[in-house]
Amino acid sequence: MTRSPSVASVKSFPARRAARGHRGGGFNGQIAEVDLRLLRVFRTVAERGGFSAAEIALGKSKSSISIDISALENRLNLTLCLRGRSGFSLTAEGRMVLEATDQLQADISRFQQRINDASGVLSGRFCLYVPDNTQVHGETAIIRAIETFTTRHPDVFMDVRSASTREVEFAVLNGQATAGITLYAHHQPDMHDTTLFTERLNLYCGQRHPLFTVPEAEITTATLAAQNMIEVSDAAQSLRWEDMRDRMTFAAAAENVDSRALLILSGNYIGFLPEAFARPLLRDGLLRHISFGDLHLITSFHFLVRSSPETGLMVETFRTILEDAC
Structure with missing residues (x-):
């Protein structure tokens, strides 16, 4: 036999809702395109941890983002987040x-995948995460693959994001990314890893560095150390x-290829850069390649996806194009 709530319990419902920031009412009407747009804004703000952090990702000003969040809160009759001097946080309703x-x-992705399977036409959002220390300047396999994929499938909304290698892996694992390109091989049961291509990195110094004018024959292991x-x-890696690694003096760190180049160009550091990235800087006389008997490193890149029937056709299509471009 089902027990009815007591009078005290019934009376406590509004109090609990008010304490959680509930405005009363609820969602009315059908979900419209504007609702989906506002929800996307809210999702980005929540993922980035605040309005300011979401500005670049959304391409909107903080005031515009605030207007969108307020519009969504009014539409849902809920307070979704708290913002102010104490910082940004989601309410309980916001998390829900x-x-x-x-x-x-x-x-939506599952629906789009079924339509894609039925029609053979790809559509929807393809979110590709790439490592922020890969070579993206000039002609690369990734650029050629994106060009071919988006030309053949214009109905796909291409969303490319740059992140650290570990962040790329996490985005694929939690479903935030449709696919990712990473520097490490993975063998987890629910992840699919395809080796793509390798990248050569050479050792460089900037024109302000003391080694810039030193003859190659005079550079020894002790000189580099x-x-x-x-x-x-x-x-x-390279054999x-x-x-040599243990003899080197590591005095700086850089998360991506651009910041690495910045340190080298300062004249105070030597470091490795992708060969294609460094080529125009060499041509302009801003860098010197320290050959040292063809010392170089090799980095392997991998196409990483998580098993998902919702995006399977899109992923396999992009994977095939990317492998052909390598």
Whole structure:
């Protein structure tokens, strides 16, 4: 036999809702395109942890984002987040709406995948995460693949994001990314890893560095060990480098290729850069390639996806194009 709530319990419902920031009422009417747009804004703000952090990702000003969030709160009759001097945080209702938004996006993706399978036409959002220390300047396999994929499938909304290697892996694992390109191989049961291509990195110094004018024949292991060097990722390897690594003086770190180049161009550090990235800087006389008997590193890149029937056709199509471009 089902027990009816007591009078005290019934009276406590509004109090509990008010304490959680509930405005009363509820969602009315059908979900419109404007609702989906506002939910996407809210999801980005929640993922980035605040309005300011979401400005670049959304391409909107903080005031415009605030207007969108207020419009969504009015539409849902809920307070979704708290913002002010104490910082940004989601309310309990905000966390529930974020979870529902993630589920809605997954449902939309499943619908799009079924339509894609039925019609053979790809559509929907393809979110590709790439490592922020890869070579993106000039002619690369990734650029050629994106060109071919988006030309053949114009109905796909291409969303490319740059992040650290570990962030790329996490985005694929939690479903935030449709696919990712990473520097490390993975063998988890629910992840699919395809080796794509390798990248050569050479050792460089800037024109302000003391080694810039030193003849190659005078550069020894001891000479390099005496220089301040930028830390090298363990994803980049070569047999000769492994023999030298322990003797080097690591005095700086850089998360991506642009910041690494910045340190080298300062004249205070030597470091490794992708060969294609460094080529125009060499041509302009801003860098010097320290050959040292063809010392170089090799980095392997991998196409990483998580098993998902919702995006399977889109992923396989892009994977095939990317492998052909390598």
